[in-house]
Amino acid sequence: MTRVRFAPSPTGYLHIGGARTFIFNWLHARHQGGVVVLRIDDTDVERNTQTSLDSIYEGLQWLELGWDEFYRQSERLDLHRQAAWAIFEKGLAYRDFTPASATPENPTEGWLFNPGMRELSREESDRRADAGEPFVLRFRVPRDSRPEVVVTDLVYGVVSKATGDLEDFALLRSTGMPTYHMASCADDADLRITDILRGQEHLANTFKHVLIFEALGVEVPRMAHLPLLMAPDGAKLSKRVHGPVVSVTTYRDAGFLPHAFINFLSLVGWSPKNDREKLSRDELVELFSLDGINRSNATINFTDEEPFDPKALWLNAEHLRALDIDDLARQLVPYAHEAGFTNATPEKLRAIAPLIRERIRLLSEVGTVADFFFVEPKGYDPAELIPKKGDAAMAAEALRKSKEVLSTVPAFDHATLDEALRAAAEELSIKAGQMFQPIRVAVCGRKNSPPLFETLEVLGRDTVLTRLDFALGIV
RNA sequence: GGCGCUAUCGUCUAAGGGUUAGGACGGAGCCCUCUCAAGGCUCAAAUACGGGUUCGAAUCCCGUUAGCGCUACCA
Known part of the structure; x- marks a missing residue:
């Protein structure tokens, strides 16, 4: 049984890199019929915040993917400590009594361990510990008995590191709290995690983890490291910058x-290799394979003016267009309210949805694309009313004529409107487009809008006539 | 500095010894059209650099350069 875990630490907001790691884990597990574990890695008490934790839940819940099991590392500290001391008992770890301030002597030089501590006798070590002297528990990297640590990563292939380049990393801090490495491995072992998919920043840590798993006497999980998501400036994505x-x-x-967001993120760093772009959640589950994961970092393409990657926008538009009208209308409701359209009822949105479905890339664009369905368009420049190759007189004439026609037309539907307005244009000896533009601007407040007749139909005769009057007054 | 990893159009990517180096987004143009979209068609756009190996290299090897990561009692 495949068991994967997503293990965020609540020291920041859930960002898209974390979301992608979660998505890949989820996809991998579901593809195999496995289990998804959500584990909050909160051993860094100093930096944990409740708002970060809330942000992680909020983000994860929005994805609607779900998880099967849930744990918090802070509730499992005994397990981590027991594991650390088991390693110590096997002689594979030792107490280091060097004060914290003295440890990072010179970060630019390769530090491996603090002098004198590795070879402390068990008796002396116990004695000093009993006397209350603080210490960190360090892993005793077997540099003499073993030349290197080799890992076969499912994405990066065989990678190795000389033990001579591996420092004696800490397992337990002087506070008794486990370090990330210790807690993570102890939990992965205890939770029987079979496949670890995580960001590539952990690739170098993997050698340490292999050593810990071996010291614990458990099988090393399969490893798959994911390329990182970068910002256009080449830096790692960060909320701060x-x-x-x-x-x-x-x-x-x-x-x-x-699911559009998931679709977008799944395509950065991974490819189904069949030129498919728009993929449903189920298709992703079916197609997902570690073979398709890349080894190089990927850049999310955003700018100050356009905060979203154009491809994400396009994919969202694609998924929006695939929604059925009722569903789209339902999803639009909160965004219409957010835009200040207090009169945006589900019924009205249901009528508008077909007109804007192909014109929005984001649900929030209902606020800019469909505003005139909810508020009177009055702020436009009267010059906009003037049709192409026409003048103000032509605009006024078209407006007057359309008012006359629209107030008498027998039905207010597409076919009737189409026929009546075209006939009116002919009567005035102007092009249909010259007839339509003043109406469009009078009714929508701008030159770009959904198709005119459908728009008029949704707005209704009274509203349309009122707006034509207003336009006539300013033209 | 040491160690590890990576390098194909602007961006996401396919091709993993033999292809006119393919697709998508974005861009340009044309068509459709009541405007805007959507849709259809077309075009521009890439193998970081230098050496090998080979009949043949984007692909394998070495070097250079660049980027990223690790090098903590952060994760």
Whole structure:
């Protein structure tokens, strides 16, 4: 049984890199019919915050992928400590009494261990510990008996590191708290994690982890490291320097569909190798394979002006267009309210949805694309009313004529409107387009809009006539 | 500095010894059209650099350069 885990630490917001790691884990597990474990790696008490934890839940819940088991490392500290001391008992770890301030002597030089501590006798070590002297528990890297540590990564292939280049890393801090390496491996072993998919920044840590797993006497899980997500400036994505664009909730708030967002992220660093781009969640589960994962970092393409990767936008638009009208209308409701359209009822949105479905890339764009369905367009420049190759007089004439026609037309539907308005244009000896533009601007407040007749139909005769009057007054 | 990893159009990627180096987004143009979209068609756009190996290299090897990561009692 495949068991994977996603192990965020609540020291920051859930950003899209973390989300992608979760997605890949989820996809991998579901593809194999396995189990997804969510584990909060909160052993760094100093930096943990509740808001980070909330942000992680919020982001993860929005993805609608779910998980099967849940753990918090802070509730499993005894397990981690027991594991660490088991390693110590086997002689594979030792107490280091060097004060913390003295350890990082010179970070630019290869530090391996603090002098004198490795070879402390068990008796002396116990004695000093009993006397209350603080210490960290360090792993005793077997540099003499073993030339290198070899890992076969499912993405990066065989990678190895000389033990002579591996420092004696800490297992337990002087506070007794486990380090990330210790807690992570003890938990992975205890939770019987079979496949570890995580960011490539952990590739170098993997050698240490292999040593820990071996010391624990457990099988080393399969490893698959994922290429990192970078910002266009070449730096790793970070909330501090790149702003809210890296936060999952930003995508949610802008009106991404969760499965479109998942679709986008799944395609960065991974390829189904069949030129497919728009993929449903089920298709992703079926197609997902570690073979398709890349080894090089990928850049998310955003700018200050456009915070979302154009491809993410396009994919979202694709998924939006694939939604059925009722579903789309339902999803639009909160965004219409957010835009300030207090009169945006589900019924009205249901009527508008077909008109904007192919014109929005984000659900929030209902606010800019469909505004005139909810508020009177009055701020436009009267010059906009003037049709191409026409003048103000032509605009006024077209407006007057359309008012006359629209107030008497027998039905207010597409076919009737189409026929009546075209006939009116002919009567005035102007082109249909010259007839339509003043109406469009009067009714929508701008030159770009959904198709005119459908728009008029949704707006209704009274509203349309009122707006034509207003336009006539300013033209 | 040491160690590890990586390098194909602007971006995401396919091709893993033999292809006119393919697709997608974005860009440009044309068509469709009541505007805007959507849709259709077309075009521009890449194997980091230098050496090998080979009949043949984007692909294998070495070097250079660049980027990223690790080098903590952070994760």
